[in-house]
Amino acid sequence: MSFRRLTLATALAGVLAAPLVQAKDTGYIFVSSEKDNAVTVLDGKSYDVVKVIKTGKRARDMHFDAGHTRLYVVASDSGRVDVIDVAKLEVVDRIPVGEDPEMFALSADAGTLYVSSEEDSALTVVDAASKKIVRQIKVGGEPEGVLLTPDGKTAYVTSEVANMVSVVDVASGQSQAKIVVGNRPRRFALTPDGKELWVSNELGGSVSIVDTATHKVVATVKFEPKGFRADDVTPVGLTMSRDGKTVWVALGRANHVAAVDVAARKVSDYVLVGKRAWSVALDRSEARLFVANGLSDDVSVIDTATHKALRAIKTGRVPHTVAIDD
Numbered sequence: 001m002s003f004r005r006l007t008l009a010t011a012l013a014g015v016l017a018a019p020l021v022q023a024k025d026t027g028y029i030f031v032s033s034e035k036d037n038a039v040t041v042l043d044g045k046s047y048d049v050v051k052v053i054k055t056g057k058r059a060r061d062m063h064f065d066a067g068h069t070r071l072y073v074v075a076s077d078s079g080r081v082d083v084i085d086v087a088k089l090e091v092v093d094r095i096p097v098g099e100d101p102e103m104f105a106l107s108a109d110a111g112t113l114y115v116s117s118e119e120d121s122a123l124t125v126v127d128a129a130s131k132k133i134v135r136q137i138k139v140g141g142e143p144e145g146v147l148l149t150p151d152g153k154t155a156y157v158t159s160e161v162a163n164m165v166s167v168v169d170v171a172s173g174q175s176q177a178k179i180v181v182g183n184r185p186r187r188f189a190l191t192p193d194g195k196e197l198w199v200s201n202e203l204g205g206s207v208s209i210v211d212t213a214t215h216k217v218v219a220t221v222k223f224e225p226k227g228f229r230a231d232d233v234t235p236v237g238l239t240m241s242r243d244g245k246t247v248w249v250a251l252g253r254a255n256h257v258a259a260v261d262v263a264a265r266k267v268s269d270y271v272l273v274g275k276r277a278w279s280v281a282l283d284r285s286e287a288r289l290f291v292a293n294g295l296s297d298d299v300s301v302i303d304t305a306t307h308k309a310l311r312a313i314k315t316g317r318v319p320h321t322v323a324i325d326d
Helices: 004-016
Strands: 029-033 038-042 051-055 058-065 068-075 080-085 090-098 101-106 113-119 122-127 133-137 143-148 155-160 164-169 174-180 185-189 196-201 206-211 214-221 238-239 245-250 256-259 266-272 277-282 289-291 298-304 310-313 319-322
Touching: 038 155, 051 090, 058 101, 068 245, 068 277, 080 101, 080 143, 113 143, 113 155, 113 245, 122 143, 143 185, 143 196, 155 185, 174 214, 196 238, 238 277, 245 277, 245 289, 256 277, 266 310, 277 319, 289 319
Parallel strands: 058 319, 101 143
Antiparallel strands: 029 038, 029 058, 029 319, 038 051, 058 068, 068 080, 080 090, 101 113, 113 122, 122 133, 143 155, 155 164, 164 174, 185 196, 196 206, 206 214, 238 245, 245 256, 256 266, 277 289, 289 298, 298 310
16 A cells, blocks of 8 residues: 555544544533533533533523524623534634623524613624624613514514513514513513413513514413412513423522413413522423522423422522523
């Protein structure tokens, strides 16, 4: 064999022998930590800590790109979104998004970020490639939750102090409607058919259900777990099952999550979790619900069939959001 062929063969053998770095379906559970300025990565089976990834200050909201190759993490006190390579488990990019970002949504191609900017009372639109702010759209005071519709045409933004939701046409940057909801609205869930928008009201102890065609509140679900005063019931995070039959709502200081029957618009059960249940995420099978408990520094794992808490996983200080790569 010639030296050239030997070199080529050796090189190919080295490539084939090297471990393949893949990001898809790692099963990793990512938990952002506000106080540790980090994202904790947990093994999806053992729940052991795989790695702690340092981020900007006050790591909060997180979203994957469509292929789950990148995880985007807002660092509120650093005014940026950090980009984590899921295969490498490293921060590989940082996108400035303006002062005091709260939550954000990501376009389907991950090319545009829609960020709630509390200080500016605006929805800030950021081009990810150029890292430039494209525009700022005025919304209600102290905006927080952001939801982008699957077709990418409409953005919903909560306003904590105005008790309303702004409906924004993404193409024109114009507000289409302002919907009055409950006291201190925070987050969203959209039914699979897109006809209903569910909005958590932290100080209202409720969820407002909005008809997306008329922009009207058509129903309200109140939460009243036994043994808690009304002002302890502070719903924030919520997530909807893929079939649109169940919404899970984290009840904050009430230390429970609620399972809500979507069709009946009634609470079907309450599940005790950790202190200040803040955000929720379902795994792909929807057999497990993960709950970030901000004041007990852990994540509760719920069996969604039995509505039983299986265990609590210790994470960083003040966990905020859970994102699952499965």
